[in-house]
Amino acid sequence: MKSRENREGIFGWLKFRGYSIEKILYISQRVSGVGILVFLITHILNVGLIYATTGILWEPPGLIGKAILIILGVIVIFHSLNGIRLTLVEYGFLVGKPIRAVYPYRMTTLSGKQRLAIYLVTTVFVILMYFWTMVAFHLLGW
Amino acid sequence: MERKIQFKVFKFNPSIEVTPTWRVYEVEVDRGTTVLDALLKIKEEQDPSLAIRYSCRQAICGSCGMMINGKQRLACFTRVLELNSKIIYVEPLSNYPIIRDLVTDFSELFSKERSVKPYIIRDDVEEMSNPTGMYLQKPDELLSYLQFADCIECGLCSSACPTVSTDRLFLSPMVLNKAYRFSADSRDSGLVHRLPVIDSEHGCWRCHFAAACSSVCPKGVDPAKSIQLLKRMITSTNIFKKSRKRIVEISSRPHVTLSFP
Numbered sequence: 001m002k003s004r005e006n007r008e009g010i011f012g013w014l015k016f017r018g019y020s021i022e023k024i025l026y027i028s029q030r031v032s033g034v035g036i037l038v039f040l041i042t043h044i045l046n047v048g049l050i051y052a053t054t055g056i057l058w059e060p061p062g063l064i065g066k067a068i069l070i071i072l073g074v075i076v077i078f079h080s081l082n083g084i085r086l087t088l089v090e091y092g093f094l095v096g097k098p099i100r101a102v103y104p105y106r107m108t109t110l111s112g113k114q115r116l117a118i119y120l121v122t123t124v125f126v127i128l129m130y131f132w133t134m135v136a137f138h139l140l141g142w
Numbered sequence: 143m144e145r146k147i148q149f150k151v152f153k154f155n156p157s158i159e160v161t162p163t164w165r166v167y168e169v170e171v172d173r174g175t176t177v178l179d180a181l182l183k184i185k186e187e188q189d190p191s192l193a194i195r196y197s198c199r200q201a202i203c204g205s206c207g208m209m210i211n212g213k214q215r216l217a218c219f220t221r222v223l224e225l226n227s228k229i230i231y232v233e234p235l236s237n238y239p240i241i242r243d244l245v246t247d248f249s250e251l252f253s254k255e256r257s258v259k260p261y262i263i264r265d266d267v268e269e270m271s272n273p274t275g276m277y278l279q280k281p282d283e284l285l286s287y288l289q290f291a292d293c294i295e296c297g298l299c300s301s302a303c304p305t306v307s308t309d310r311l312f313l314s315p316m317v318l319n320k321a322y323r324f325s326a327d328s329r330d331s332g333l334v335h336r337l338p339v340i341d342s343e344h345g346c347w348r349c350h351f352a353a354a355c356s357s358v359c360p361k362g363v364d365p366a367k368s369i370q371l372l373k374r375m376i377t378s379t380n381i382f383k384k385s386r387k388r389i390v391e392i393s394s395r396p397h398v399t400l401s402f403p
Contacts, residue, residue, distance in 0.1 A: 004156035006246070008236050012307025018213035019302070022353035022366075026304065029350075089351050092374030095367045098289045098326075105362025109353055109370070 020110050021118060025082055032079040039072055063140075070136045077128050085117045144170045147222055149180060151192065152233040155242050165189065171222045177232065178206050178217035181244075193243035201360055204296030208244050209233040214298040214358040235301040248297055254313050255295075257339050258321040263332025275392035283328040283389075290323040290368045292361050299355035299365045311344040315355035315365035318346050322368040325375060328389050333379060341380070346372050 008015070013030060016023045051057050061069060088094050089109075094117050096108030108114070146168050154162030167188050169180045178196055185192045197203040199218045206217040211231050222230060238246035264270050293316065300306050300314035313321075321340050325333040340346050349369045356366040378384040 002152070002154065002162050002233075002240070004154075004240050006234060006236055006238060006240050007310070008307035010308060012237065013304045015212075015304075018211075018357075019352075019354050020357040022351065023304075023357070026350060026352035086351055090349075090370055090373055091377060092370040095370045098286055098367070098371075100285065101289045101292045101362030101364075103362070105359075107356045107359070107362065107364045107367070109356050109364055109366040 022110065022114075025118065029079065029082050029086065032075045032082075035075050036072070036079060039068070066139050070132075070139065073132050073135070074129065077132065078125060081121045081125055081128075085121050088117065089114060144172050145223070147171050147180070148229045149184065150229055150231045151181070151184070151244070153192070153243055154234075154240055156240055157242075169222075173221070173223050175222050176218050177208075177210055177215075177220045177222055177225075177230065180222055180230075181217060181232065193241075193245045195245045202294060204294035207235050207296045207298045207301070209235060209301075214302045216296060216298070216360050219360050235297060237301050237303075237306050238297065246297075251297055251300060251314060251316065254317045255320055258313070258317055258324075258336050259332060260320045260324055262324060262327060262330045263335055264329065265331055269392065277329045277389045278393045279328055279389070286328070287323050287326040290319050290326070290363055290365075293319055293323070293363045293365075294361055296360065298358045298360065299363075302354040302358045303349075304352050304354060305348050305350065309344060309348060312348045313340065313345055315349070315369060318349070318372055319363060319365040319368040321346075322372040322375070325372065331388050333375065337376070337380075340372065341376050346376065349373075 014027060016027060047057070085094075094112075094114040096112050096114070099106070099108060147170075149167045149169055150164050151167060152162060153165050167184045169175075169183050171180055176199075178194075178199060181192065181194050182196075185194065194206065194217075196206040196218065198205070201216050201219040204216070207214060208217055209215075209232070210217065210220055211225055211227055214235060217232075232244065234240050234244045234246045238248060238251070241247050262270075295316060297316060299319075300316045303312075303315050305312045306314050318340065321336050324330050325336060346369055349366075351366060351370065353366045355369075356364045359365060
């Protein structure tokens, strides 16, 4: 329900209908970043608690532990690849030079080198996923 | 050929109402009818109390920005049938306070704009106050900011920006675009005066490139580009201590002086 203030809040981050693919990647980057942070905090607390109570620092992960590791791998690979693209973009390397705004308008941030970087990131992600799937099968002992 | 289209329009007067309502209107439209035309038809024939802000009707003044089917658009620049929808939802621009119905308050945005000093700043104060000639620019120097000077300040970019939706103090794409437009101008040497605002906690570094601003810009200004170029300019100025080439000489051509009888 809208109030006078009319601010979208966190829902503004999650809206993607009608926007470009960059908005979807923005959401994915945020969600994956939060996911990695949550894993790190729970992992440190979990290992710390087990070590403090039983004195065991490491033992082979069970099925749930392996599943979490596999999902974490997917998230970390995506976050890192997309992060490299974003770092380059945010320092003005892939956004193109200023052009004359002539109708029909063309946005160089939504096309050209920047879009090419998205396709490159997607391709590398798919290739790495192929290898990661093999690692996952090995982990699960299939 | 005319078609009947249903409009669901947001109605809210915060000074007397607690909750907003949605009113449904039916309007006959043809292929040339814009959303603004339809809203004005509603205002004339069905509901005179509907509040809309508009002026030029040709995407130049930037007054009629609103959410049309959930996306930021200019009502005068959006044809109803192009939306390809039987029901058109019309709401005020998100992330701006509502004054009434579809009219939003831009005063906060304009005060942020003033904070980045959106005008040419030069060191030769005497020449600025009492000009003796003019500064000539090469075509490539003009091209370095011309795209960003086309901004009509419609505020669609700032409404679409996800950072604005959670950080009220964030300068917003429109303002950062304005800061870059002047800082990239070869006649200007005011970046150092703008830095305390744009290189701050709520400045350009809060932009994380969702590019929503560029995907809603109706004038091809591409604010996402100007913000990234602004970051690059700040980095090269602050870290690599690079200074930009500025026009220091004044053309001998005198100003045209107008004399009135």
